[in-house]
Amino acid sequence: MKGTWATFIGIILLLGAIAAGVGARADAPLPMAVTELKEGWRLVAGQLPAPEAAPALIDEAKSVSLPHIWEDDFGAGPTGSYGVATYIRHISLSAPASQYGLKTGKQRTVYRLYAVTRDQDGGAQVYDLGGNGQPGVNSEQGAAGRLFYVDLPFDATEFDLVVQVSNHIFPSAGFLWAPKIGPKAVLSKTHDIQISAAFLVAGFFFAVGFLTMLLSAWHTAGRYYYIGGGMLIVMAARTLLVDNYIWVIWPWLDLECALRAEYVGLLLLAPAYLWLVAELYPKESSRTLVQMVWTLCGLGLLVALFAPLPVMFRMRDPYLVVSFLVLAKIFHVFWVANRKRLPGSKWALWGGVVAVLGVALDTYLYIPVPRTSFETVPFAALVFTFVLLGLFTVRYRQEQDEKAFLSECLEKANAELKDRAEKLDLAQAEAAAALDLKNSFLSNLSSEIQTPLRTLVSFTERLTDQVGGISAPERTEYLRLIRSNSANLSKLMEDVLSVSDLESGRFEVSPEPTDPKEVADEVLAFVESVAHEKHILIDLKCDEAVMTIDRRLMRQALIKIVSNAVKFSPVNGVVTIRGSKAGPDFVFTVMDTGPGMAPGQISVAMSLLGGADKAKGLGLGLPLVARFMDLVGGSIQIDSIPDLGTTVTLSFPMTPQQS
Known part of the structure; x- marks a missing residue:
C-alpha cells in the first residue's frame, strides 16, 4: 500500500515537473536563433480589447497552440466561425528586440499586430506593427495586402505580442502558419529567399506555359498545347494567390478580389483537365461530358465573380464533388486507353496515380489540424499537368513523325517523278538526236554508196558499149577508176560492218x-x-x-x-x-x-x-x-x-x- 502511494505521488511530481518545464519553456528567453512561435498563446474569443489592455487578459484567456482554426463560439454566422478574437503571447528575448525580426505567419482573417512593452513605472507602450486591415465588423471590405515581415522598433527584451483578428467571409478561419522570430539579418534574408523562390517557381511555370502556347502557334500544333499552357499560367497565378505572395506585387489588391480570382482559377481546373484528356484520347472520351462540365463550372464562375462571398464559399463542396467525378472519368479514359494499348496510356495512368497521391499528401501536410474543407495545392496539380503535357509531347512527336514520313514519301515520289521526267526528256532528246544522226548517216551512206556505184556503172557501160572504139590508155584508166571505186565501196562496207559488229558485241x-x-x-x-x-x-x-x-x-x-x-x-x-x-x-x-x-x-x-x-x-x-x-x-x-x-x-x- 505504501509503495502504491509512493508511486502515485511520484507520478504526480513528474507530471508537475513536466508542466513546469513546458511553462518555463514558453516564457524562457529566446536565443538569438529563428524560433517558430507555436506554443504559449492565449486566446480571447469574441473581443477586440485595446492593445495595451490585452496583456492583462492573459490569465483568464484560453491557452491555444498554432495552427489554430476557430471553433463555433466566436460569433454569429452560418457556421459560427464569423466573429472577432485576440491572440496574445508573452515573449522574452536574450537581446534587445531591435536586433530581431518577426515573420507574421499566415491568417485567413483580417488582422493587426501590436507589440506592448512596459516601462519601469508599469506604463504600457504600444507599437503598431501593421497588418492587412483594421479588425472589426465587415472590415474585409477595406482589407488589402498581407504583412509578411516586420522589424521590431524598440529595445526592450520582453514584450507582449497582441494579434487582433476579425472574420466575416471565410467559412473556416484562423491562424494557419505560426509566426517566427529571430535575428533580423537571418530572418530578413530567409524571408527574401522564400519570396524569391516562390516567384521563381511561379515565373518558371508561367514562362513554360507561355512558351508552350507560343511554340504551338509557331509550329501549328494541336490545341491541347494551348490548353496545357493556359493551365500552367493559371497554376502559376494560383501559387501566388494561395500563399498570399500576390500582395508582394500588388500590395493594394483588395482581399475580396484576390479571393474571387483564386476561386476563378480553381473553377477552371477540372473542366480544363477533362478537356485536355478529351484532346489526348478523343475516341475514349465524351465531348458531351466536357460540355456539361464546362457549363456547370461556367455557372460556378458567374457565382465566383458576382455572388456575395459567403455564397461563393458555399459552392466549394459541390465543386469538389464535380472534381471527384471528373477525376474518376479521367482515370476511366486512361484505363480504356491502356487496355487498347494506345501510346502513352500506361504512363498517363501511373502519372495520374502519382498526382493524386501528391494531392493527398500535400493536403495532409498543408492544412492544419483540425482540417478544413479540401484545399487545392498547386504543386500536385502541376505534376498532373506536366504528365498530360508529357503525353501530348509523345503524341506531338508521333504526329510529327507521321507528317515527316508522309512528307518524305511525297518528296521521294516527287523526286522519282521528276527524275523519271528528266530521264524521259533526256531519252526523248537522245532519241531525236539519234534519229537525226540516223537520218544523216543513212543520207550520207546513200550518197557514199551512190557515188562509186554510178562511177562503176558509167565506166562499165562505156567499156561494154564501146569495145572497139576505146583506146588502150582509156581502157586502162577506166579499169583503174573501176578498181579504185570498188576498193572505196569495199572499204565503206567494211566500216559499216565493223560498226555493226562493235555495237552488237560480235567483234x-x-x-x-x-x-x-x-x-x-x-x-x-x-x-x-x-x-x-x-x-x-x-x-x-x-x-x-x-x-x-x-x-x-x-x-x-x-x-x-x-x-x-x-x-x-x-x-x-x-x-x-x-x-x-x-x-x-x-x-x-x-x-x-x-x-x-x-x-x-x-x-x-x-x-x-x-x-x-x-x-x-x-x-x-x-x-x-x-x-x-x-x-x-x-x-x-x-x-x-x-x-x-x-x-x-x-x-x-x-x-x-x-x-
Whole structure:
C-alpha cells in the first residue's frame, strides 16, 4: 500500500515537473536563433480589447497552440466561425528586440499586430506593427495586402505580442502558419529567399506555359498545347494567390478580389483537365461530358465573380464533388486507353496515380489540424499537368513523325517523278538526236554508196558499149577508176560492218606476236598510191619491236589515221609517221599539214555517226579507231591547230591486258 502511494505521488511530481518545464519553456528567453512561435498563446474569443489592455487578459484567456482554426463560439454566422478574437503571447528575448525580426505567419482573417512593452513605472507602450486591415465588423471590405515581415522598433527584451483578428467571409478561419522570430539579418534574408523562390517557381511555370502556347502557334500544333499552357499560367497565378505572395506585387489588391480570382482559377481546373484528356484520347472520351462540365463550372464562375462571398464559399463542396467525378472519368479514359494499348496510356495512368497521391499528401501536410474543407495545392496539380503535357509531347512527336514520313514519301515520289521526267526528256532528246544522226548517216551512206556505184556503172557501160572504139590508155584508166571505186565501196562496207559488229558485241580480239614496223610498212603500201596522186610526201620511221596484239585491229586503226592524214592534207603536203616504244606501250604518232580542227570539232569527230557530213563523208574513221583502241587496251589522243595541222597519237600496249 505504501509503495502504491509512493508511486502515485511520484507520478504526480513528474507530471508537475513536466508542466513546469513546458511553462518555463514558453516564457524562457529566446536565443538569438529563428524560433517558430507555436506554443504559449492565449486566446480571447469574441473581443477586440485595446492593445495595451490585452496583456492583462492573459490569465483568464484560453491557452491555444498554432495552427489554430476557430471553433463555433466566436460569433454569429452560418457556421459560427464569423466573429472577432485576440491572440496574445508573452515573449522574452536574450537581446534587445531591435536586433530581431518577426515573420507574421499566415491568417485567413483580417488582422493587426501590436507589440506592448512596459516601462519601469508599469506604463504600457504600444507599437503598431501593421497588418492587412483594421479588425472589426465587415472590415474585409477595406482589407488589402498581407504583412509578411516586420522589424521590431524598440529595445526592450520582453514584450507582449497582441494579434487582433476579425472574420466575416471565410467559412473556416484562423491562424494557419505560426509566426517566427529571430535575428533580423537571418530572418530578413530567409524571408527574401522564400519570396524569391516562390516567384521563381511561379515565373518558371508561367514562362513554360507561355512558351508552350507560343511554340504551338509557331509550329501549328494541336490545341491541347494551348490548353496545357493556359493551365500552367493559371497554376502559376494560383501559387501566388494561395500563399498570399500576390500582395508582394500588388500590395493594394483588395482581399475580396484576390479571393474571387483564386476561386476563378480553381473553377477552371477540372473542366480544363477533362478537356485536355478529351484532346489526348478523343475516341475514349465524351465531348458531351466536357460540355456539361464546362457549363456547370461556367455557372460556378458567374457565382465566383458576382455572388456575395459567403455564397461563393458555399459552392466549394459541390465543386469538389464535380472534381471527384471528373477525376474518376479521367482515370476511366486512361484505363480504356491502356487496355487498347494506345501510346502513352500506361504512363498517363501511373502519372495520374502519382498526382493524386501528391494531392493527398500535400493536403495532409498543408492544412492544419483540425482540417478544413479540401484545399487545392498547386504543386500536385502541376505534376498532373506536366504528365498530360508529357503525353501530348509523345503524341506531338508521333504526329510529327507521321507528317515527316508522309512528307518524305511525297518528296521521294516527287523526286522519282521528276527524275523519271528528266530521264524521259533526256531519252526523248537522245532519241531525236539519234534519229537525226540516223537520218544523216543513212543520207550520207546513200550518197557514199551512190557515188562509186554510178562511177562503176558509167565506166562499165562505156567499156561494154564501146569495145572497139576505146583506146588502150582509156581502157586502162577506166579499169583503174573501176578498181579504185570498188576498193572505196569495199572499204565503206567494211566500216559499216565493223560498226555493226562493235555495237552488237560480235567483234572478237585475237592477240598474236606482231612487229609494229611490219604493220607500218603494210599501211604505207596501202596509202602510197593515193599519196602519190596528191604528191604528198610520207615520212615513215618506225622501230622494230616484238609485241602481242591483234594485228588486224592495229593495222586497221593505223590505216584509218594515215588515210585521214593523206585525205585532209593539201597537194604537196607532208605526212609524218613515227613509231617507237615508250614504257609499256608502243606509240605511233601521225602528223599532217591539213586544215586542222577546233576543240569542239574534235569531240564531234570522235562520236559515232557524229562526224557524218555530206561534204566529207560518213566520218566513221576516228570513232572506229577509238573503239579499236578500247578493244586492245590502248588509247588515242588528238591534238589539232586550225590551219596548221593535226597530230594523232596511238598508244598500243606491248602485252594484252587482263580482262
